[in-house]
Amino acid sequence: MTRFELDTTPLGSAALVTLRGELDMLATAELESALERLTDDVIALDLRELLFLDSAGLRTILLARDRLSEEERRLVLVRGCQAVQRVFELTRMTDRLEFVDAPEHVRR
Template sequence: MPDTSPATHPSPLFTVASAPDGARWRLRLRGEFDVAGLEAAQRALHGALGERCTGLVVDLSDLTFMDSTGLRFVLCAQRLCSAADRPFAVRQGGPAIRRLFELTRLDTVVPFED
């Protein structure tokens, strides 16, 4: 079982927590997600997918900032879940995060949960 404590990188501005959520796993991203947080997010993603999870939710609700690094991470997570035939969803972030998905039209590609 992977470590479910928050994984952090050198900046205190971003954390990611990975934990079971029923039969699926939830990655909860907090703070500012840019290139500095990518390694921690990828570690958490691969740890969750290494478990016997039946699906994955990437939770953006606690992000205050996300750039194209975060968008690529979400698309990578979606692709990995699709390849493993596991359901995938994203929990929406705040207005700035939602706007990023709208501007890039990824809001029509990524499945969001309520």
């Protein structure tokens, strides 16, 4: 099993959270905790190094998007590998979430 890791770095007036490994039920608490500590108006999740995403990970992302939206903040996702993107496509979340191709495309 590939361990889950995340790093947070400033991206201008946004925060870039890079996800690595597998975002599954075992990793969701770590991601939730990291996102709750951020105060930036825009949070970008970089999925390019994510190898696996299950329904618990997807739920965590959707709940984060909803919470940020209620606070008039935004969640942006940097597209991941084909396997990760497939989860968003199969669940039709590509229509409900904001995706960009690279971190530098995140609008403030």
